[in-house]
Amino acid sequence: NAGVTQTPKFRVLKTGQSMTLLCAQDMNHEYMYWYRQDPGMGLRLIHYSVGEGTTAKGEVPDGYNVSRLKKQNFLLGLESAAPSQTSVYFCASSYRVGQGFNIYEQYFGPGTRLTVT
Amino acid sequence: ELKVEQNPLFLSMQEGKNYTIYCNYSTTSDRLYWYRQDPGKSLESLFVLLSNGAVKQEGRLMASLDTKARLSTLHITAAVHDLSATYFCAVLSNSGYALNFGKGTSLLVTP
Numbered sequence: 001n002a003g004v005t006q007t008p009k010f011r012v013l014k015t016g017q018s019m020t021l022l023c024a025q026d027m028n029h030e031y032m033y034w035y036r037q038d039p040g041m042g043l044r045l046i047h048y049s050v051g052e053g054t055t056a057k058g059e060v061p062d063g064y065n066v067s068r069l070k071k072q073n074f075l076l077g078l079e080s081a082a083p084s085q086t087s088v089y090f091c092a093s094s095y096r097v098g099q100g101f102n103i104y105e106q107y108f109g110p111g112t113r114l115t116v117t
Numbered sequence: 118e119l120k121v122e123q124n125p126l127f128l129s130m131q132e133g134k135n136y137t138i139y140c141n142y143s144t145t146s147d148r149l150y151w152y153r154q155d156p157g158k159s160l161e162s163l164f165v166l167l168s169n170g171a172v173k174q175e176g177r178l179m180a181s182l183d184t185k186a187r188l189s190t191l192h193i194t195a196a197v198h199d200l201s202a203t204y205f206c207a208v209l210s211n212s213g214y215a216l217n218f219g220k221g222t223s224l225l226v227t228p
Contacts, residue, residue, distance in 0.1 A: 031214055040126075042205060042220040043160075050214055058215065090159065094214070105150060106216060108160040 001026050004109035006091050012115045013081040021076040021112050023091030031094040032074040033058075033106065034066060036087040043090065049074055081116045088113050119144045121208050123219035130226055133195050138222045140189040140206035148209040149182050149189045150216060153202045160205065164191075196226045 007022045023032065031050055035043040045058030047066040055066045063085060065077045074093075078085060092106040120143040130136050140149070151163040164173045166182035166189060173180050177200065179192045189206055203223045207216040 033215070040220060042121075042218040043207075044218075045215055048215055096214075105162050105165050107162070108152075110159045 004091055004093055004107050006109040006112050010113050014117055017081050018079050021089055023074045024072055025093040029093035029095045033092040034076045035090045038087050083116045086116045119210055119217045121217050121219040123206055123222050128224045130196050132197055132226055132228055136193050138191040140219055142187050142208045146208045147184050150207040151180050151191055152205045155202050198226050201226045
């Protein structure tokens with residue numbers, strides 16, 4: 001199993017350009033997440049999905065859109081990149097434990113380092 | 118709003134010494150996670166603590182959870198250089214399917 005993979009690993013954008021980050025998982029997990037990591041800020045949740053066709057906003061959703069058309073894929077889009085979106089982006093996936101929504105743990109991808117100039 | 122605070126944020130310690138990293142959180146949660154991140158790498162799961170009083174150990178690291186005090190600790194015993202990394206704690210949010218992360222503790226173990 002490859003686990004959680006992210007494409008691309010590095011990208012440099014100019015202000016105003018758009019791009020899509022792809023996350024794929026082969027563990028049949030129901031839940032998927034996008035985080036951004038900035039120095040001294042820990043990880044902050046951008047958007048997440050609890051199932052195919054569903055998405056929800058996290059802590060810092062502005063400037064990003066997401067889609068989950070297939071269970072194994074979760075896409076993060078930047079329509080008009082800004083320098084404030086320079087960051088390392090991590091995708092994660094998780095599975096549900098028991099009858100409730102509680103997750104067990106999250107598995108992280110290798111990250112995408114994005115620079116917006 | 119669920120807040121997760123770690124301290125210290127930076128820790129430099131000598132090999133062979135013991136130390137504890139603390140993770141406090143602001144609302145009720147019965148599930149806490151510890152992750153390790155090496156520079157330029159992804160996050161690796163260390164421990165999942167599922168209930169009050171849970172204690173888990175792996176090598177020189179031991180994690181515990183006190184849900185009444187809303188506190189988790191990560192204890193390092195006889196530190197070695199290979200433990201140098203950033204350690205994050207995370208708490209299960211009230212929704213049950215998202216994690217709130219602390220800002221991380223950057224640990225440097227020196228000879």
